[in-house]
C-alpha cells in the first residue's frame with residue numbers, strides 16, 4: 811500500500827508538478843519578454859501599413875520614407891504627405907486609404923505606435939551606424955518581410971556592447987569596420 815502510494819507520487823505526481831512548473835515558467839518567460847527587453851513587440855498600428863508590400867514587393871527604398879536615417883540620430887517615421895505622393899491616386903477607395911486620407915485632410919499626424927526604443931538616458935545615433943555601412947537588417951531583421959513591424963533584437967546595453975566588441979568579426983562584410991566604443995560616456999552623455 812505505502813509502496814504503491816510512493817510509486818504513484820514518483821511516477822505521476824512529481825512529473826506532473828515539474829511539467830506544470832516548467833510550462834508556467836516558459837509561458838511567463840515568453841509572455842513577459844516583450845515588456846522586459848522589447849523582443850517580439852509588434853503593436854497594432856492605426857493604419858494597416860505593410861512593409862512587406864511597400865519595401866518588399868514594391869521595393870521602395872527604406873530612405874524614401876525614413877528620410878533622416880543618414881543625417882540624424884533618429885531614423886524618423888514618414889509624414890502622411892509622403893504616403894499621399896501615391897495614395898492620392900493608388901487604392902483611394904480602400905477603407906485603410908480612406909482612413910489615411912482623412913488624417914491628411916484634417917492635418918493630423920498619424921499616431922503610429924513606437925516599436926523600438928532605448929531609454930532617454932542612453933544615446934543612440936542612426937546616421938553614425940548607417941553611414942558606416944551597417945545595414946538596417948543587422949539591428950531590425952528582415953523588415954521588408956514583415957506585414958507588421960516586430961522587434962527582433964534586444965537593445966539592451968549588453969546587446970549594444972556585444973556588437974561593439976565583435977564588430978570586426980560579425981560585420982566582416984563591411985569593409986574596414988572597427989570596434990564600436992565601450993567607454994561609458996559614448997552612450998551615456
Ligand code: HEC
Pocket residue numbers: 855859861864865870871872873874875876887888922923924925926927946947950953954958959
Ligand atoms: C512607404 C514608406 C516606408 C518604407 C518604404 C519603409 N518604411 Fe519603415 N516605417 C514606415 C511607417 C509608416 C512606419 C510606422 C508604422 C509601422 O511601424 O509599421 C515604419 C516603421 C518602421 C520601423 C519601426 C519604427 C519603430 O517605431 O520602432 C522600422 C525599424 C522600419 N520602419 C524600418 C524600415 C526598413 C528597414 C525599411 C526598408 C527595408 C523601411 N522601413 C521601409 C514607412 C516606411
Ligand code: HEC
Pocket residue numbers: 857858859860863864870875888890892893894895896897900901904905906907910
Ligand atoms: C511609391 C508609392 C507608394 C507610397 C509612397 C505608399 N504607398 Fe501604400 N500602396 C501603394 C500601392 C501601389 C498599393 C497597392 C499595392 C497592391 O495592392 O498591389 C499600396 C497599398 C497600400 C495599402 C493597402 C490598401 C488596400 O488594398 O487595402 C495601405 C494600407 C497603404 N498602402 C498604406 C500606405 C501608407 C500608410 C503609406 C505611407 C507611410 C504608403 N502606403 C505609402 C503605393 C504606395
Ligand code: HEC
Pocket residue numbers: 872873876879883884885886887926927928929934936939940944945946947948949950965
Ligand atoms: C546599429 C543598430 C541599428 C541600425 C543599423 C539601424 N537601426 Fe533603426 N533603431 C535602432 C535603435 C537602437 C532604435 C531605437 C532608437 C531610440 O530609441 O532612440 C531604432 C529605431 C528606429 C526607428 C524608430 C524611429 C526612430 O527614428 O528612432 C526607425 C523608423 C528605424 N530605426 C529605422 C531604421 C532604418 C530604416 C535603418 C536602416 C537604414 C535602421 N533603422 C538601422 C537600431 C538600429
Ligand code: HEC
Pocket residue numbers: 928932933934935938939942944948949965966969970971973974977987988989990991996997
Ligand atoms: C550591429 C552592430 C552594432 C549594434 C547592434 C550597435 N552598434 Fe553602435 N556602433 C557599431 C560600430 C561598428 C560602431 C563604430 C563605427 C565606426 O565609427 O567605425 C558603433 C559606434 C557607436 C557609437 C559612436 C558613434 C557615435 O554616434 O557617437 C555610439 C554612441 C554607439 N555606437 C551606440 C550604440 C548603442 C547605444 C547601441 C545599442 C542600442 C548600439 N550602438 C548598437 C556597431 C553596432
Ligand code: HEC
Pocket residue numbers: 928929932965966967968970971974991992993994995996997998
Ligand atoms: C554602446 C553603448 C553603451 C555603453 C558603452 C555603455 N552603456 Fe550603459 N546602457 C546602454 C543602454 C542602451 C542602456 C539601456 C538599456 C538597458 O537598460 O540595458 C544602458 C543602461 C545602463 C544603466 C541602467 C541599467 C539598468 O538596469 O537600469 C547603467 C547603470 C549603465 N548603463 C551604466 C553604464 C556604465 C557604467 C558604462 C561604462 C562602463 C556603460 N553603461 C556603457 C548603452 C551603453
